[in-house]
Amino acid sequence: MAFQCQRDCYMKEFVTTVVSCCPAELKQEVNGKKETLKGFNVKLQDTVLFPEGGGQPDDHGLIGDVPVLRVTRQGPDALHFVSSPLDEGQEVHVKVDWERRFDHMQQHSGQHLITALADTFFGYKTTSWELGRQRSTIELDTPSVKPGQLQALEEAVNEKIRAHVPVTVQLLSIDDPAVEKVRSRGLPEDHAGPIRIIDIEGIDANMCCGTHVSNLSHLQVIKLLGTEKGKKNKTNLIFLAGNRVLKYAEKSYSTERSLVSLLKTGPDEHVEAVDKLQKSVKLLQKTNLTLLRDMAVLIAQNFKNDPQRGNFFSLHKKEGDNEFMNIIANEINTEETLVFLTVGEEKGPGLFVLAGPSGPVAEMGPRVLEILQGKGAGKNGRYQGKANSLARRGEVEALLQQHCKHRTSEEE
Template sequence: MAFQCQRDCYMRELTTRVVSCSPAELQLENNGKKEKIKGFNVTVKDTILFPEGGGQPDDHGTMGGVQVLRVTRQGPDAVHFVSSGLEEGQEVLLKVDWERRFDHMQQHSGRPLPGKDRGIKELGRQRSSIELDTARVKSGEAEALETAANEKIRSRVPVNVRLLSLDDPEVEKVRSRGLPVDHAGPIRIIDIEGVDANMCCGTHVSNLSHLQAIKVLGMEKGKKNKTNLVFIAGNRVLKYAERSYNTEKSLISLFKVRPEEHVQAVDKLQIEEQLNTNLVLLRDMAVLIARNFKSKPDQGNFFTLHYKDGDNEFMNIIANEIGFEDTVIFLTVGEETGEGMFLLAGPSSVVDSLGPRVMELLHGKGAGKNGRFPGKSELPGQEGGGGGPAAGAQSPDEGSGGVEPAVR
């Protein structure tokens, strides 16, 4: 049979009578957890609450003022799950959640407009999608589909409902994904003039102008060389525009730049965050390098290291952690040829004597004070790779003992 919700999708209230009421359980999902609740399965003489099927979710609404938690189809009947029992023969008023219903009508009727679909992927959530019989969509095709769909909406194309018997020859002429095994009654055909005709049990608008607009959001890879076209229709377009505008306002307030510069602003923020993370790791590495050297029983009184990605703070942390009152420390950072920095630290007498010589060998600039001689170096590339700040230096997990290798 065809329910009242299928005969008149715009009807919001219906007074009917209870046919049966029996105890039942329903499994619901609450905050990601599944729970069973006790209640009653109620069938009525007719209903305006659509039972889920054909890819469309069920309607929400009330029955005699009690919330209907689920509507399913069992053969020719629509079964309503409610928390309170009702008497057989009792007259009840059904009310449908119109906002949810009309949204489903808009998405459902909008489904064929962007292209011939093979099935609903999503309906009744934030977006809808259909499966296109193609592996890829060429550049510009999505925009063309959207433009054509909105032209049909502006043309006020009628949407007609036909009920055919199973043996009617017209049934063979319409698109179908097959009938459920427990189908009963006439076959319902949704005919959008000049666009599409297919078997469908769901709720639809009576005219494409009621869709208001369609927005194609994009394409996603589907199964078996198919493509999923993602779209929204009707009030969802308005809500999407409102959410986007509010997000845009928030981003303008945060970044202090124009909307077209938001992506660059986020990219810059990510780079800065990564740099900050790298700096923390670099500081931790410096501490570990120093402690590793000090933990060696034969550490000696000389430590040298080159680390390309280091900086002044990296070198100072190592020098402070090791201590340079009795140990000579020579550190370099930067590329092995070209600009770099160095630090010579140790007893003042050694640093005062060797500092100027180190600066000369590295073609650098610097000055010494209180056992430290920091400076900048500028070394040209040389054949064989010799002569750079790293010459004779160790990797970050190595050090050397003995003062002789420092400068010759």
């Protein structure tokens, strides 16, 4: 049996009856975290909400005022996951999220058209496809697609759209000889009922359960964004169809206007302007690094020239890196002096170096690491690593000063 959404893909609302409602769970990912929702699987007499299948995501919508969070197929039935229970035998009004549905129709029919013409023109077979949230991808059985082929394919698919080619749905029995003549990647094991064929007149006949436009003109336009290297000598062709092209153009124009404001140049000069900026940044980074190195030497010399210097030196700077700290440690005679250096935000993450006589460094290094909540290691009189928080830097400094005073009194 075909669902109402498959018999009439343009129907947005439908009245039907609840057949069953059973407790169920839905596993989903929210903001990168996996969650399990408790709810109910509702089976309806018929539905305008498409269950996931054929590479097409499921529909969203409402049963009455209850949101449908997921629709899956189970044999001849569609299961609607909802958070609130519905009464068996209850008559309900089902409404589809039309913006989401029509977007899926455009992308899916667009995929059929691109797949058919890529095969006709170049013999490139489609091995899989993905309807993504922002862009869709067709996996072609070829190691590469030439730029000229990509351009020719885009021109051809848009020519068919302008030609107002009809798209029809046929329902055939599984033993119908016509079934053997259509494209197919096989039927699911739990398939039930007639075979559904999507026929783009004169272009393609393909076995498919998804929702489609009734005429290629409803696709509006298709844009082939380019290709990426796929797996096992295959190529991923990236495309947009219909309203996604309009949204992409709007977003691109908004970005272009922002760049005009920031770069103070016209769109045609953006690449050149960014290239100049990158070269300027690299030069500034190189100059800054040279200055940091010179500063490190001066800091160490000032300490060594101080007649009041003791056997402990501590310094924190917001700017710097491991090289900056190691230059200071190398310039100071760490055989006699314990050196504690940090760079980074005062109460945030950063880097640290503890250098000095090998005995005290080996003894105090793990304690410093613990207080700074960091990771690191040491050998040959130097202990260094990353600190998750420099908020307790003062505590480390006091601990090291106390250690130095204790060591000095023992020597006396």
